[in-house]
Amino acid sequence: MAIRLKELAQHLGLSQTTVSRALNGYPEVSMRTRSRVAEAAAHYDYHPNSNAQNLAKGRSGSIGIVFQPERKMLLEPLFADYLAGVAETTALHDLAITLSTPSSDREEEAYRRAAAALQVDGLLLSSPKVEDKRLRILAETNIPFILHGRTVASAPYAFLDIDNEGAFFAATKLLIDLGHRRIALLNAEIDYTFACHREAGFRRAVGGVSDPTMKAWSLEGQMTDEYGYRNALACLQAPRRPTAFVCASTLMVPGVMRAAREFGLQIGRDLALIAHDDRISQLRPDYFDPPLSTTQSSIRDAGRRVAEMLIARIGGAAIEDLQEIWTPELVVRGSTPPPLQKD
Amino acid sequence: MAIRLKELAQHLGLSQTTVSRALNGYPEVSMRTRSRVAEAAAHYDYHPNSNAQNLAKGRSGSIGIVFQPERKMLLEPLFADYLAGVAETTALHDLAITLSTPSSDREEEAYRRAAAALQVDGLLLSSPKVEDKRLRILAETNIPFILHGRTVASAPYAFLDIDNEGAFFAATKLLIDLGHRRIALLNAEIDYTFACHREAGFRRAVGGVSDPTMKAWSLEGQMTDEYGYRNALACLQAPRRPTAFVCASTLMVPGVMRAAREFGLQIGRDLALIAHDDRISQLRPDYFDPPLSTTQSSIRDAGRRVAEMLIARIGGAAIEDLQEIWTPELVVRGSTPPPLQKD
DNA sequence: TTGTAAGCGTTATCAG
DNA sequence: CTGATAACGCTTACAA
Secondary structure: OOOOHHHHHHHHOOOHHHHHHHHOOOOOOOHHHHHHHHHHHHHHOOOOOHHHHHHHHOOOOEEEEEOOHHHHHHHHHHHHHHHHHHHHHHHHOOOEEEEEOOOHHHHHHHHHHHHHHOOOOEEEEEOOEOEOHHHHHHHHOOOOEEEEOOOEOOOOOOEEEEOHHHHHHHHHHHHHHOOOOEEEEEEOOOOEHHHHHHHHHHHHHHHOOOOOOOEEEEEEOOOOHHHHHHHHHHHHOOOOOOOEEEEOOHHHHHHHHHHHHHOOOOEOOOEEEEEEEOOOOOOOHHHOOOOOEEEEOOHHHHHHHHHHHHHHHHOOOOHHHOEEEEOOEEEOOOOOOOOOOOO | OOOOHHHHHHHHOOOHHHHHHHHOOOOOOOHHHHHHHHHHHHHHOOOOOHHHHHHHHOOOOEEEEEOOHHHOOOOHHHHHHHHHHHHHHHHHOOOEEEEEOOOHHHHHHHHHHHHHHOOOOEEEEEOOEOEOHHHHHHHHOOOOEEEEOOOEOOOOOOEEEEOHHHHHHHHHHHHHHOOOOEEEEEEOOOOEHHHHHHHHHHHHHHHOOOOOOOEEEEEEOOOOHHHHHHHHHHHHOOOOOOOEEEEOOHHHHHHHHHHHHHOOOOEOOOEEEEEEEOOOOOOOHHHOOOOOEEEEOOHHHHHHHHHHHHHHHHOOOOHHHOEEEEOOEEEOOOOOOOOOOOO
């Protein structure tokens, strides 16, 4: 049986109140008492009961994530890392996660219920579509939430996003500056806001080229090996094929490489490729051959941060102070040579 | 502000006790009272405060899952569906999930801590390796847990597994009965128990054939498109190549199909293929061309069940009553023709 | 069948 | 700086 605050206090010859205060870092406790308490807590391996703590503090001690695997499916390698990041933060703050998995037709209800039942102190939303009804639903309630990504919404909301437009502009610009004039964007499904932003960045870069030979492709599909292969293949079959690819995810790259190989082409020699790298575990861009040039931003860090932001929001921080846009870093490795002479 | 039990009781002119009992289905409440209470609860949209409930009942209200994305937990698409299943059950029982993500070197500590701090009422383990130290650690504590899968362990433990040996025996036997004599197993990484069992089933089926021309391959690798491709390719390059494949996961099949295509071969015509299907969302075997023959068992159902079992275990059910082995169903579709004459 | 009252393990309020 | 004491919202003996 684990030790309780009461017993710990008895051992110390102090009141529960004082011990609690010492443990929670309240300023009015003397240094001496504080260290005695800390020592005893460690010695008896005391851990506060979270339920009691949460009850007393009037919060639930859990944050909610609504997810539907049938909808997200092959973004799942990303989801797992994102979730890992979230879990790191929640563990630090002794929060639990309440996952709900409504069937697609009950999604609205799930959000309403979460809000009504107050089973959670706040919600984390991800993978927003350009038009995302979830925001409207949550705006009606006043449950704190953070959106990982952005969307169109009338009311302001708290979010963490990366500068997808800028990143894909930079990536495309890199290729253009190297001399490429036939560039293909292998994008994610375009109803996701991030894909839409990426398309915009790509278009802006391409649009800035006055060269009349400039040609651009833009294909969309799931961020998987398979769609990387398919869409790259589709481009490469064109009579004047692209000399460079901009890829929505490193997850697609093996597929793109295979497609290239089928045409006797090699990334890093005959073709340039730059991909967005979410820094997921076990898919390191420098392990590819050639090492991939990327725009990088850790989705796990984002998960960590988004959970911190939610905690802040729950604590009363203003929406305006909880709107972050991270700038992915452009990392040039071996996969982006200039175009071949003959091309 | 949400309504509380006290207020609900006041509205009804009853004591908290009675209302609580009615809501929790205690037998001693009169029918009339019970229905009045149910009605009022619905009317006022009453939801009990889980922290108070858990505190009073002396449980934490959360179950733990320790996962490390860097270790490829399960392959993520599978993990997501498994997690969805777990979440369905926990939602039903008003339980939260506490994910912890220790760095690989701290794994042991994570389990010990979970046990010590009693932050969770029980733990769910998955993807056991043949030798899995986690079981030993948990055996020392007495925290309830369920293993999804099996492993070698001295003490008995509660688990849910599928009959991988039997399923892969049946799948291989199907191919043999069709006349195939050169069969390749594209297995998952062999240090996982399930992969080991599958290998055993495959071997048993192959070993039962007296025909001296019988030839078997057994390759291992991640259950991905990419490794499906690689390993299939490796087999097909052999002088007397396999006429049939047994695949650890439908996730690998697109890769296998591509490899076949590169040799001008087509699954369902020139080659037979049967794969294990975890019934994950959006990867339906009947959407392949040809529709895949499979051994099927829903990993989402397993997640659901494993959580139920954990709840039972927490409730005091005996380990012996919590050991289930499901038999995957063999479903023959179009991908398993008999071998070609010339082969 | 219903009610009273004492927990469950914390934190918050108010004195001292 | 420290300590009683009252919440927090529910369950559960024990009574009636």
